Amino acid sequence: DGGITQSPKYLFRKEGQNVTLSCEQNLNHDAMYWYRQDPGQGLRLIYYSQIVNDFQKGDIAEGYSVSREKKESFPLTVTSAQKNPTAFYLCASGRDRVSGANVLTFGAGSRLTVL
Amino acid sequence: GQQLNQSPQSMFIQEGEDVSMNCTSSSIFNTWLWYKQEPGEGPVLLIALYKAGELTSNGRLTAQFGITRKDSFLNISASIPSDVGIYFCAGRDYSGAGSYQLTFGKGTKLSVI
Numbered sequence: 001d002g003g004i005t006q007s008p009k010y011l012f013r014k015e016g017q018n019v020t021l022s023c024e025q026n027l028n029h030d031a032m033y034w035y036r037q038d039p040g041q042g043l044r045l046i047y048y049s050q051i052v053n054d055f056q057k058g059d060i061a062e063g064y065s066v067s068r069e070k071k072e073s074f075p076l077t078v079t080s081a082q083k084n085p086t087a088f089y090l091c092a093s094g095r096d097r098v099s100g101a102n103v104l105t106f107g108a109g110s111r112l113t114v115l
Numbered sequence: 116g117q118q119l120n121q122s123p124q125s126m127f128i129q130e131g132e133d134v135s136m137n138c139t140s141s142s143i144f145n146t147w148l149w150y151k152q153e154p155g156e157g158p159v160l161l162i163a164l165y166k167a168g169e170l171t172s173n174g175r176l177t178a179q180f181g182i183t184r185k186d187s188f189l190n191i192s193a194s195i196p197s198d199v200g201i202y203f204c205a206g207r208d209y210s211g212a213g214s215y216q217l218t219f220g221k222g223t224k225l226s227v228i
Binding site: 004040103106109 | 121156159215221
């Protein structure tokens with residue numbers, strides 16, 4: 001079955017450490033996204049990529065970095081510069097960003113906790 | 116970015132009751148989406164709406180794209196325990212440079228008692 005796989009499901013980090021969250025999709029989607037979710041909040045866009053080797057900052061990109069070396073993969077690194085990294089992180093993909101009819105498919109999420 | 120006002124923030128209902136929630140925006144959207152998220156999981160698409168006035172059903176769920184293109188509502192009939200979760204609306208509009216932007220509401224948390 002096609003879908004999006006995020007790993008790890010749970011991750012604990014010490015302050016000052018960088019961590020990388022994995023996101024892999026086999027839906028053959030061009031566009032991929034990273035969202036952050038905090039309790040009682042909507043989804044906030046961190047980064048998105050419309051095509052391999054290209055990505056754009058979203059609304060809250062500070063303290064995060066991404067890469068898009070393969071169509072299937074869009075890893076997110078939470079750096080030590082992110083002052084409040086404890087959150088639930090969601091990866092999504094869509095057919096493309098150009099179509100107004102595009103819908104997103106989400107992964108199951110990764111919960112990051114800073115100790 | 117755009118702002119979506121989703122209400123209510125939370126609901127406590129008895130099994131069998133009907134549920135209604137809505138989203139409003141200050142700007143026009145060309146697509147409305149409704150997602151459901153269960154605890155510890157990612158959102159799952161319930162209904163997608165693409166035309167003003169469109170009314171679409173998915174089982175016990177019905178959603179409508181408002182005529183003004185600035186609002187949408189979701190109804191759930193005869194709620195059951197597995198309806199528990201957080202329901203998100205999302206609106207899509209043209210953000211320029213040939214691409215579209217998706218904005219999410221803050222969610223309606225549904226609890227069935």
